[in-house]
Amino acid sequence: MLLSKKTLEIREYTAGEQLNEGYIKLNSNENPYQPSPLVFNALKDINKLNFYPSPKSDALRHELGKLNDFVEDDIFVGNGSDEILGLAFLTYYNQKDKDIIFPDVTYSFYPVWADLYDINYRTIAQNSDFSINPQDYFNLDNCQGIIIANPNAPTTLEMAYEDIESIVVNNQDKVIIIDEAYADFGTYYCTALAKKYQNVLIVRTFSKGWSLAGIRCGYAMGSRVLIEGLNKIRDCFNSYSVDRLTQAAAIAAVKDRDYMHVCIQKVIATRERISSELRKRGYTVPQSKTNFLFITKDGFDARSVYQSLKEQKILIRHFNLPKIKNYLRITIGTDEQMDMLLDALNTIV
Numbered sequence: 001m002l003l004s005k006k007t008l009e010i011r012e013y014t015a016g017e018q019l020n021e022g023y024i025k026l027n028s029n030e031n032p033y034q035p036s037p038l039v040f041n042a043l044k045d046i047n048k049l050n051f052y053p054s055p056k057s058d059a060l061r062h063e064l065g066k067l068n069d070f071v072e073d074d075i076f077v078g079n080g081s082d083e084i085l086g087l088a089f090l091t092y093y094n095q096k097d098k099d100i101i102f103p104d105v106t107y108s109f110y111p112v113w114a115d116l117y118d119i120n121y122r123t124i125a126q127n128s129d130f131s132i133n134p135q136d137y138f139n140l141d142n143c144q145g146i147i148i149a150n151p152n153a154p155t156t157l158e159m160a161y162e163d164i165e166s167i168v169v170n171n172q173d174k175v176i177i178i179d180e181a182y183a184d185f186g187t188y189y190c191t192a193l194a195k196k197y198q199n200v201l202i203v204r205t206f207s208k209g210w211s212l213a214g215i216r217c218g219y220a221m222g223s224r225v226l227i228e229g230l231n232k233i234r235d236c237f238n239s240y241s242v243d244r245l246t247q248a249a250a251i252a253a254v255k256d257r258d259y260m261h262v263c264i265q266k267v268i269a270t271r272e273r274i275s276s277e278l279r280k281r282g283y284t285v286p287q288s289k290t291n292f293l294f295i296t297k298d299g300f301d302a303r304s305v306y307q308s309l310k311e312q313k314i315l316i317r318h319f320n321l322p323k324i325k326n327y328l329r330i331t332i333g334t335d336e337q338m339d340m341l342l343d344a345l346n347t348i349v
């Protein structure tokens with residue numbers, strides 16, 4: 001047998017289909033707008049590619065420190081937030097008799113990392129409207145950590161800041177990871193929690209809000225002990241995971257944050273318009289604080305709608321999982337793309 005038992009047995013994460021040519025691509029929560037022009041300028045000026053990059057992305061951490069009013073030594077940069085989350089699981093969790101805990105309907109990568117590292121996990125069911133009761137995360141037995149995506153994917157919902165803080169306050173002896181992949185489209189960040197509590201790690205990405213899924217860059221903020229741990233584990237794996245091009249592109253993007261905010265506002269305006277159009281047509285549309293919608297309808301056959309849209313060259317995402325198999329996840333594209341989606345849905349459903 002050429003493959004390890006782990007490789008044979010593990011169920012890997014299934015990413016959205018990456019078909020770019022000829023499709024309206026609303027299946028990976030990418031931003032429909034280009035990143036700042038400063039990013040392209042920075043890439044033109046790239047040099048020193050014969051040398052390794054800064055292992056800890058020093059100049060980028062400096063900019064991120066200014067952006068978030070956070071100590072730059074307490075920031076960790078990674079090759080996409082997925083890499084950081086994967087390293088974080090390995091850095092903080094491995095007690096054999098305890099679970100890590102996350103909501104039932106959330107980012108489907110969390111159980112994959114847990115399985116990869118043999119970390120036990122269990123999930124907590126959300127309410128039928130996918131809202132989360134913070135009290136369900138108090139006084140947990142046999143728990144070694146909690147992962148909360150906020151706003152959550154694929155449900156699109158944002159918890160109240162006070163509710164997140166209450167979970168943190170009730171679990172100060174274990175690391176709480178707050179995955180803020182979509183917080184740029186929400187109403188607040190949890191930065192203050194990472195400053196106030198030693199056990200909070202916030203993870204962000206350039207892939208969604210910053211329109212830079214193509215460069216693979218993310219960052220985490222937390223206490224010195226959490227960040228030092230991540231640095232150590234990164235150096236056990238790949239000391240130079242973030243290349244020079246990526247660091248330069250991300251620095252340029254951060255320097256032009258006003259540009260990013262304009263794009264985010266456009267996405268939010270489209271999100272609100274399309275949410276109300278869909279509700280008028282009888283769809284159930286949870287109040288999204290992300291750059292995508294999670295929709296269903298009475299008597300909906302989500303799988304076949306997904307298929308029909310694909311035939312019409314519109315890609316969205318359907319998860320064949322018990323609690324959400326009647327839902328579709330639709331990324332917010334440009335107004336024009338979303339109008340085409342509405343037209344297509346009108347003829348299919």
Ligand SMILES: *Cc1c(COP(=O)(O)O)cnc(C)c1O
Nearest residue numbers: 080081082107153181205207218
């Ligand atoms: C997209 C996404 C990520 C991964 O982002 P990358 O930085 O592109 O790896 C992490 N968490 C959630 C919830 C996401 O939706």
